[in-house]
Amino acid sequence: MKTNLFYKLTLILGSFIFLTCNAWSQSVINPAAEDEDVEIGVVEHLDEYLPDSIALVNEAGEHVWLADIIDKPTIINFVYYRCPGICSPLMEAVAGVMDKSELVVGEDYQVLTISFDPRETIDLGIRKKTNYLNLMNNEQKVEEAKTGWQFFVSDSASIIKATNATGFKYKKTGNDFLHAASLTVVSPDGKITRYLNGMYFLPFEWKMAIVEASKGQSGPTLNKVLRFCYSYDPVGQTYVLNITKVSGTIIMFFALVLLLYLVVKPKRKKVI
Numbered sequence: 001m002k003t004n005l006f007y008k009l010t011l012i013l014g015s016f017i018f019l020t021c022n023a024w025s026q027s028v029i030n031p032a033a034e035d036e037d038v039e040i041g042v043v044e045h046l047d048e049y050l051p052d053s054i055a056l057v058n059e060a061g062e063h064v065w066l067a068d069i070i071d072k073p074t075i076i077n078f079v080y081y082r083c084p085g086i087c088s089p090l091m092e093a094v095a096g097v098m099d100k101s102e103l104v105v106g107e108d109y110q111v112l113t114i115s116f117d118p119r120e121t122i123d124l125g126i127r128k129k130t131n132y133l134n135l136m137n138n139e140q141k142v143e144e145a146k147t148g149w150q151f152f153v154s155d156s157a158s159i160i161k162a163t164n165a166t167g168f169k170y171k172k173t174g175n176d177f178l179h180a181a182s183l184t185v186v187s188p189d190g191k192i193t194r195y196l197n198g199m200y201f202l203p204f205e206w207k208m209a210i211v212e213a214s215k216g217q218s219g220p221t222l223n224k225v226l227r228f229c230y231s232y233d234p235v236g237q238t239y240v241l242n243i244t245k246v247s248g249t250i251i252m253f254f255a256l257v258l259l260l261y262l263v264v265k266p267k268r269k270k271v272i
Contacts, residue, residue, distance in 0.1 A: 042182045042195060043167035046218045050190045054162045056114065056152040057122050059129070066112075066162065067190060069150070073109040073213035074186045075196075078168050080117035080177060081124045089199045090181040091132050097201040098145055099136040106148025109210045113149070116163055116170060117177065118156040125151035166192065185209045193218040 054066040077094065079087040091113070098105055105111060115125060129151045136142045154162070163170070170179035183201075185194040193213045196205065212219055 038167075038169045040171050040178050041169050041180050042197060043169065044195050045165065045167045045192050046194070048165070048192050050165050050186065050192070051161055053158075054154070054165075055158045056154050059122060059126055059151055061122060066158075069110075069112065070186060070188065070190050072107075072188050073210045074188075075109065075111045075210070076162075076166065076184045076186060077111070077113050077182070078116045078163060078166075078170075078179070079113060080115050081120050081128045082117070082176075084176065086179075086181045086199060091128070092135055093199050093201055094149075094183070095132045095135045095145075097203055097206045098149065099138050099141050100203045101141075101206055102203075103207055103210055104148075105141070105144045107144075109148075109213075111145075111149045112152065114152045114154060114159075114162065116154075116159050116168075116179075118154065118159055120153050122151070122153050125153055185213050187213045187216045189216065191216055191218070 050066065052065065052067045056064050056066055058064050077090065079091065094111065098111070103109060129149065133142050133145055136145065166184045168182065170177050181197065181199050183196040184192060185196065187193050193216065194209045196209060
């Protein structure tokens with residue numbers, strides 16, 4: 001009886017620590033309540049709508065409105081094509097999860113990659129798109145992505161509107177930028193429903209984000225616990241394992257489990 005109680009209490013304790021880590025991870029992703037309090041990172045704007053007046057230049061060199069393009073669940077990611085840091089692994093992760101997803105890009109959803117550097121031209125974006133399509137192994141998915149994964153550039157005014165609307169915060173340093181890795185999921189009517197943060201995306205999380213966006217349902221980020229374990233290094237422009245937090249959490253967990261075991265373990269009867 002006491003052994004069963006021990007396992008139940010351990011399960012409850014583990015769940016408690018998991019939820020605590022999830023809450024802590026929220027402060028890692030979104031440490032401030034207001035956009036102006038964050039210099040680099042992402043401030044989630046769930047359930048808010050994108051403005052209509054965001055102009056883009058597409059792969060054909062045409063000037064289009066973002067609002068006119070969004071007619072299905074849409075994943076928006078901001079990068080700059082000359083980025084020497086996390087943009088490449090982020091785009092590789094997008095290509096990888098699209099390659100594995102059972103959903104059809106261009107039909108079930110679309111991906112819009114937008115450069116937030118107004119100096120860049122669409123020719124550079126097209127070359128980058130070709131590179132990332134070559135990383136995909138499924139030929140059918142590659143054909144789908146040719147039209148379903150679109151690349152854009154824009155002017156400084158529209159870039160500011162788009163990044164402010166999604167809470168994507170970055171900082172210019174010389175000719176480059178410091179920024180985080182994040183995707184914004186938008187419903188067909190332009191409502192922000194979810195954020196996918198980091199440089200690794202689970203196919204299940206990808207699918208669920210798209211399905212919920214199709215219904216206009218917003219939800220929390222699933223990989224916040226992983227983001228608790230990793231912190232963004234703006235100098236190295238990468239995510240690094242936060243050993244202090246991870247080891248501290250593990251030590252606390254096993255210490256509490258040991259204490260719990262000592263409390264509930266059966267006492268031996270004295271032999272007379």
